[in-house]
Amino acid sequence: MAHTLKPITLPAKPLKCRTFRQAQRSRYRLLQKENNNVQAGKETDPAAGALLLINKPLGWTSFDAVAKIRSSLYKKMGKRLKVGHAGTLDPLATGLLIVCTGKYTKRISEFQDMEKEYEAVLKLGATRPSFDKETEIDATFPYTHVTAGMLHEAAAAFTGEIEQTPPVYSAIKVDGKRAYESARRGKDIKMQSRKVLISTLEINRVELPDVHIRVVCGKGTYIRSLARDFGRALNTGAYLDTLKRTRIGIYNLKDAVNVEDV
Structure with a gap:
């Protein structure tokens, strides 16, 4: 629905x-x-x-x-x-x-x-509690209204130092316990937002509902949270479909x- x-x-x-x-x-x-x-x-x-x-x-x-x-x-x-x-x-x-x-x-x-570099695919039109495919879809949304202009405008809005709330399905400790452990037990968890740096956010390809992006970011950035926030900015839902880390500092995936x- x-x-x-x-x-x-x-x-x-x-x-x-x-x-x-x-x-x-x-x-x-x-x-x-x-x-x-x-x-x-x-x-x-x-x-x-x-x-x-x-x-x-x-x-x-x-x-x-x-x-x-x-x-x-x-x-x-x-x-x-x-x-x-x-x-x-x-x-x-x-x-x-x-x-x-x-x-x-x-x-x-x-x-x-x-700094880290990632290649990711965001899936528009749905959300999941974990912000990725670890959990089942919990809601669906229209996405055919999304245009190229809207995508690039959203990318610009999430470039620079931004406030980001980590996923509840993460290893961050809340009240002395890993957040994902409490989330899997069905507990309501309040995650605190924090400042993160996204120095580059490029739209590489669009095949709706898939949006292919490249991200260069600082420590503590969650690409899953970026996917969730990106969907909200487009007046739809979104989750992280695939993620590949291609670089850490001067170290490259091609040498791995x-x-x-x-």
Whole structure:
């Protein structure tokens, strides 16, 4: 039934630069050199510490990927290593996941602070409680009134620093518990809005009800929430149909390997 209607963080050890701008440039050069080493396989000694670029498959949690890599390294090396990821991807999302071992786990927060790039498909005309396909459709809306002009106007409205309310189906803690745990038990949860930065929001293709977008954003941005808000701005409903993370800082999905290949 249809319803009506960030800058890259500097290292702990100060760089010997005369100005902040020089410090940023020097930091970028260090990361670029490190990225080249990752691509060349020079930063992949798991025992000493490795930075692994992983292409997370559909249906896997980020923890699943970490557990698989930890198990694979144990079988190859005969000892357990400290392994962690630098930024959660939902099970229904694919793409770049940075996994750190050894000494690199101390730098996880640094990688988490880097900007992210995503390719996503928004599905207009319906909503879901989780804002993605994890839950069933709870309402439908007309969407044929949506025009190209409306889409680009909405994209402009959500570019820059905006207020965003995270999904209740998220790992954010509310009253000491993960929000998604309470949501799955049917509890009413009040999520607090917060400021996030969306530096780029492009409409790449439109095949209604599907809208293909590219997003470059800062830490803490939920593309699922963006989908929900985008639908509201168009006087319809919307949810996140597909999501792929293509970049974290200077690290690109094209340089990632499959979990099974680690």
